[in-house]
Amino acid sequence: MGKILVTGATGNVGSHVASQLARAGLEVRAFARKPEKVQAGVEVVQGDLTVPETLEPALKDVESVFLLWPGMSTGNAGEVVSAIARHARRVVYLSAYVPGSEDAATHYGDIEHFIRTSGLGWTFLRPGGFSANTLGWAEQIKRDGVVRWPYGQASRALIHEKDIAAVAVHALTSAGHNGASYDLTGPAELTQAEQVRAIGEAIGREVRWEEQPVEEARERLLAAWGEPEFVQSALKAWESFVTHPEKATDTVERLLGRPALSFRQWAEDHAADFR
Structure with missing residues (x-):
């Protein structure tokens, strides 16, 4: 090769x-x-x-x-x-x-x-959604033990970056993948509030979800990102996952012959980032 x-x-x-x-x-x-x-x-x-x-x-x-x-x-x-x-x-x-x-x-x-x-x-x-995106909550968790954010019931099947890499390596090193498009997710859907609880379990202390008003979140994101269209797109996406959760696929398991890594596993791998 x-x-x-x-x-x-x-x-x-x-x-x-x-x-x-x-x-x-x-x-x-x-x-x-x-x-x-x-x-x-x-x-x-x-x-x-x-x-x-x-x-x-x-x-x-x-x-x-x-x-x-x-x-x-x-x-x-x-x-x-x-x-x-x-x-x-x-x-x-x-x-x-x-x-x-x-x-x-x-x-x-x-x-x-x-x-x-x-x-x-x-x-x-x-x-789909990256587990690593939840690192954006790290400062709140370390400081307050609370994540204040909108759309706590938005549900996604977040994927561990190690699994994306493993699929990439598999596609690079084995035959039969030319012309293929693979939709990749983690193994199960979790709401944002459930993700926060899983992080708390991984670091050994309670971490609470606190629902943030959407307009307050918009102001905060505008100050951080400075792009109104991007902020609106992000808020719209989170809102959509409340009523239309991102569904888990079996693609990782089908390609790699093992279950996709769970969000809890990701949180344990990154526990130091939240302490």
């Missing part, structure tokens, strides 16, 4: 992709803006996908690429995909595109289109 290039190699998912490939004894090269943050023992090329010329040296002798696009704009993604296609044979892309949804024209769909028309063999990973 040829060399595998991992972009986003210092992020929540990419770091696990790189480490899992390395532990399997495969040739892996990490592509990162901050190479000092890549785990020891992995070959690293410094660069930035938004500066395509930095990608060329990283693609030498590469057969497959794990692609994670930075940011919320397609920017020069078409140019990057073309560069990958000149060197590699396959790409596994960490997407979030939902065909037929209101966000069907977002950058995820655009990049999928670039890849589909590039001549590369491809696999798209489409995870």
Whole structure:
């Protein structure tokens, strides 16, 4: 098997992709803006996908690429995909595109289109909610033991980043995944209030949910994010999960031959972040 290039190699998912490939004894090269943050023992090329010329040296002798696009704009993604296609044979892309949804024209769909028309063999990973997003509650939990947030009954099947990485490694290293799009979730749906309780159990102390008025949350998010459209989209999504929960899929178990990791397992893995 040829060399595998991992972009986003210092992020929540990419770091696990790189480490899992390395532990399997495969040739892996990490592509990162901050190479000092890549785990020891992995070959690293410094660069930035938004500066395509930095990608060329990283693609030498590469057969497959794990692609994670930075940011919320397609920017020069078409140019990057073309560069990958000149060197590699396959790409596994960490997407979030939902065909037929209101966000069907977002950058995820655009990049999928670039890849589909590039001549590369491809696999798209489409995870739902990330367990790691709950790290946004860490300061409240450490300070007050309370999470004050809207839509406590919004329910999602959050996925552990290790499972996304494991599926990516499986797709990169085994046959039968070309042209496949995989919807990935955790094993069970939990409301946000239940997620908070699970974090409390993992760190050994009670953590309470306190429902925050939506307008108060909007003001707080506007101050933090500064993008009204993005804030409105996020609030609308959380509201929708109250009446239409994100359903768990069996994709992780079907591909890996083991159950997906639970949210409780994720909380135990990250307990230090909440203490």
